[in-house]
Amino acid sequence: MSGGLPPQRRGRRSGGSDSRELILAAARRLFAERGFDGTSLRQVAREAEVDPAMIHHFFKGKDELFAQSVELPADPAQVLAGVESLAPAQRSEAIVRAVLRLWESPAQHGLVAFIRGTIGSKAKTALLREMVARTILSRIIAGLPGSPEEARMRGNLIATQIVGLMLMRYVVRLEPLASASPDEVVRLVAPNVQHYLTGELTFPN
Structure with missing residues (x-):
């Protein structure tokens, strides 16, 4: 059959201007479905149809890729910096003040938009849940006495207070x-x- 266009060959994309967004879109899907620990950079590269080296071209590593996939208007690690170094008996006021400082800052409009965009989206909710557990609650409950299960429950209960407040x-x-x-x-x-x-x-x- 002549005159027809040759079939397009599927393969890895080169480093075009859209490669970064393709990587982020693939990462969001995989992180939402499998969580942080269940997702590898190689899997993200395969899903995005790019060479694994391309991910390292745009992102320092898996942690940065995850953080940018969630699209938070602020970095929780910076907001809660130093909280885990406080004794548990002195931690609550620092936690609440850190949340208030963030929400009273110019980032408030972006945070409101993020929360509204997350509600009702299963994929975004899954990403947010993974981020809260890894980045926020891990700092809040660091060094708490008791079993790991008890510490996680305490973190969950604290989250109900903070999220409700926000x-x-x-x-x-x-x-x-x-x-x-x-x-x-x-x-x-x-x-x-x-x-x-x-x-x-x-x-x-």
């Missing part, structure tokens, strides 16, 4: 919480966070 104060803007001063919010919320950090919890045997 949603009600900055997204829903529920009054009078939305207009309360940061010091007042710390005074009211930090004791609950401290209870979840170090208070007595009843776990089933």
Whole structure:
């Protein structure tokens, strides 16, 4: 059969301008489906149909690829820097103040957009869950006594307080919480966070 176009050959893409976005799109799918530990850079390269070396051209490693896949407006590691070095009995106020500093900063509009864009999206929710567990809760619960399961539960309970605070104060803007001063919010919320950090919890045997 003459005159026809030759069939297009599938293969690895070269380093074009769209390679970075292809890598990020593939990484988002795989991280959402398999989590951080279940995803390798080689798998991402295969999904994006690029050479594995191309990932290292754009990203320093798996951690940076994951962070940029989540598309957070701020780096949680910087926001919570130093929290894990505090004694658990002194950690709650620092956690709440760190959250308030972030949300009272110019990053607030981007954070609101991120939260609204995440709600209702299974893929984005899965990415957010993985990021919260790896980057945020791991710092908050570092050095807590008890079993790893108990520490994770304490971290989950703290997350209910922090996420609820963010949603009600900055997204829903529920009054009078939305207009309360940061010091007042710390005074009211930090004791609950401290209870979840170090208070007595009843776990089933």
